Amino acid sequence: MKYYSTNKSVEMVSLMEAVTKGLAADNGLFMPERIDAFDRHFFEHIHQMSFQEISFEVARKFFGEDIPEDILKEIVDDAINFDCPVVRVNDSVYSLELFHGPTLAFKDVGGRFMARLLAYFLKGFKREVNVLVATSGDTGSAVANGFFQVPGIKVYVLYPKGLVSDIQEKQFTTLGHNITALEVDGTFDDCQRLVKSAFLDQELNEALVLTSANSINVARFLPQAFYYFNAYARLREQGISGDLVFSVPSGNFGNLTAGLFAKFMGLPVKRFIAANNSNDIVYNYLQTGKYEPRASIATIANAMDVGAPSNFARILELYNHSLSSISMDIVGYRYSDDEIRETMKQVFVEENYMLDPHGAVGYRALKADLKDGEVGVFFETAHPAKFTETVESVIGKGTVKLPAKLAEFMKGEKLSIAMSTDYDDFKQFLLNQ
Numbered sequence: 001m002k003y004y005s006t007n008k009s010v011e012m013v014s015l016m017e018a019v020t021k022g023l024a025a026d027n028g029l030f031m032p033e034r035i036d037a038f039d040r041h042f043f044e045h046i047h048q049m050s051f052q053e054i055s056f057e058v059a060r061k062f063f064g065e066d067i068p069e070d071i072l073k074e075i076v077d078d079a080i081n082f083d084c085p086v087v088r089v090n091d092s093v094y095s096l097e098l099f100h101g102p103t104l105a106f107k108d109v110g111g112r113f114m115a116r117l118l119a120y121f122l123k124g125f126k127r128e129v130n131v132l133v134a135t136s137g138d139t140g141s142a143v144a145n146g147f148f149q150v151p152g153i154k155v156y157v158l159y160p161k162g163l164v165s166d167i168q169e170k171q172f173t174t175l176g177h178n179i180t181a182l183e184v185d186g187t188f189d190d191c192q193r194l195v196k197s198a199f200l201d202q203e204l205n206e207a208l209v210l211t212s213a214n215s216i217n218v219a220r221f222l223p224q225a226f227y228y229f230n231a232y233a234r235l236r237e238q239g240i241s242g243d244l245v246f247s248v249p250s251g252n253f254g255n256l257t258a259g260l261f262a263k264f265m266g267l268p269v270k271r272f273i274a275a276n277n278s279n280d281i282v283y284n285y286l287q288t289g290k291y292e293p294r295a296s297i298a299t300i301a302n303a304m305d306v307g308a309p310s311n312f313a314r315i316l317e318l319y320n321h322s323l324s325s326i327s328m329d330i331v332g333y334r335y336s337d338d339e340i341r342e343t344m345k346q347v348f349v350e351e352n353y354m355l356d357p358h359g360a361v362g363y364r365a366l367k368a369d370l371k372d373g374e375v376g377v378f379f380e381t382a383h384p385a386k387f388t389e390t391v392e393s394v395i396g397k398g399t400v401k402l403p404a405k406l407a408e409f410m411k412g413e414k415l416s417i418a419m420s421t422d423y424d425d426f427k428q429f430l431l432n433q
């Protein structure tokens, strides 16, 4: 399968090139040239298949022409080694718990999948590949853990000093080996600027092979389609039927875009809800047809604090830039920090279900939008313990238990290198590695 750029001013490339480059040479995002649909037979049996088995079938549709079947199976089995259950919260509202992976965030699947796919492509490649990631918290931990000890790849995680939670910081600063954490004396935007400057620096790119691991990369975002098929299967398994609505707490829109791909592959989805925090750029687009990116605003659902959602270009491409077509499949909601807190509290008290701030945005939008006869699934994208301080400030001290996987990280020793916001310092550092 070939991949084209959303900007359409460069030739199509192979999967290997799309994964190793990340972004197309014309700054567009890569899209698969076709989206193959499943036949009826697949959907007749899907509820008898495990999350892993379903994921393999979905992965074959995208990557089957480019990766030998046995290797693709190994990659999927390695990335999908945990459950992703649907849990009823109330009425017809279900939580799809995406936080049972190694770092307890949904980005684990894409992070690990991309690491393994890249490692496969780099076999026999003489040079080391350097993955640069700027993170406000969650991406860094998922990518670092996904790439940990993968041969031939070095990872540099840039994060803003003092602006990530203790748990998040421990998840990428304690690993060592091929993972280097750079503690930048600035903001997330500074981290992102350093990484972008590096990708655009010709001299640096001649000296080093560089790639990115955020959701612009097809190997990171396409595997998120697995979740949607699995949710459908797990509902069917429990004998639950009705028109299916997905509510997706969104920042860069990688997760929601993967859901649109699932729908194009034949998954019966009635509509998607784009659930935003105060960073309501896509919400505003859906109301007015005007797309106006701007600087991000800090909220308590910080993994969604994105002012220029990178996957929006893919959504426009899928629907031929037509607002009316997009509006048939996607509706938008947005909530303030106060509304997020109110929802976390209410669902904990009334339903005895603990939401993290991101999941709370998804839940609230779903509650507001769901109609009779529909079944709603919201994505619970992170374990509440990753945001213990925020969650406990709302529902009470001592309520959040630290899962064993996170407790293990807390025991490790922080290893990080201080970095200024000056690009030349960062460049010299990379050249000296």
Ligand SMILES: *Cc1c(COP(=O)(O)O)cnc(C)c1O
Pocket: 105, 106, 107, 138, 139, 215, 249, 250, 251, 252, 253, 254, 255, 256, 303, 304, 358, 381, 382
């Ligand atoms: C990354 C992230 C999101 C947003 O996902 P996008 O694919 O960027 O829209 C939501 N919740 C959590 C916990 C995240 O880490």
